[in-house]
Amino acid sequence: MEKKPYTMKSFNIGSGKLTTPCILAPLSGISDLPFRMVNRSFGCKYAFTEMLSARSLICKSPKTNKILASVPEDRPLGVQLLGRDPEDLRRALDVLQRHYTFDSLDLNAACPAKKVTRRGEGAALMKEPPKLQELLRTLVTHTDMPVTVKIRAGWDKNSINARDIALCAQDAGIHAIFIHGRTRSQKYNGSVDYRIIRDTKAAVDIPVIGSGDILSPFHVKRMLDATGCDGVAVARGSFGNPWLFEQTAYFLTNSRMPLRPSQDEIINTMVMHLNLCCDFYGEHRGTVLFRKFFSWYTKGFPHIRPQRTRAFGAEQKDHMLSIIEELRFAATGSKLNPLEIYGLQRNLYQEEF
């Protein structure tokens, strides 16, 4: 039977129009400038910085500049703030607007980390709708940037309130809502609840971007179909797999799963990513930070364990490069199965596509 191609909808974050559904999510410790540029080279059109606490911004902590660094090709780009004090947010905005330019500003009401929620920030704001609304009003009043919020399904399974929080947030005048369809108690475990995202989308008039379990083009389509959301936030699915963006565009247009990139292309991308990390952070730090990406890029590579162990000991770029280059020879004759890489069962693939 002929499959109907997906009709690509567009949506706006403020005046910024998005014509593809995938946005690169804010990812602490991951979505730095090198990571974003790698993803952009494979079709990512809108990205977010890592979350940044309003207080760090006010104190100009040394990490701040790295988190906020960007280049003209890294656009459009949203920045994400963490905070619970309106005055802190206002002062952080002052610093931000004096020194930087972003295309949107997101408030994090989703981070489940104890060190964050203990301070009443991140997902803890799900328990205080009036407080969250006050913070969003402050942001909307003090900036011309489109303001968005990232929320969770609720604090725990007994307090699912994403829909009410979304209505509260909309009333504050924000432009879009990102919703991670897990509760704070779930952290990153268990599966995402599409029903909660669908109910939230149905309740508000502003764009809703779904987040959770976006690991392949198939998952993107499933999120869009099951929830009616306007876009999806790509998070763990992009780790070692920046191709997800262009592959999703191909899949939605052609209703066929594209081939996985060749092993040579993966290796070339690893080299590009390593170079970007070293240019940005310096050779030693760039190499150390790249280690985790080595593991992600080589997921599914046969007999990879010895190289991974050595990559985790690499301290200099040349050493890491030589381990990456070894993979070109090891790659010959390997049989990578794209379905395995995507973690999908064959029957699921056939049924759903």
Ligand SMILES: Cc1cc2nc3c(=O)[nH]c(=O)nc-3n(C[C@H](O)[C@H](O)[C@H](O)COP(=O)(O)O)c2cc1C
């Ligand atoms: C390592 C890591 C860092 C993250 N950092 C942030 C962050 O800074 N801000 C944020 O709003 N969400 C953050 N998230 C949550 C993701 O944006 C996303 O909502 C979540 O991972 C669910 O999507 P997934 O199941 O497709 O990974 C992070 C997630 C991970 C795994």
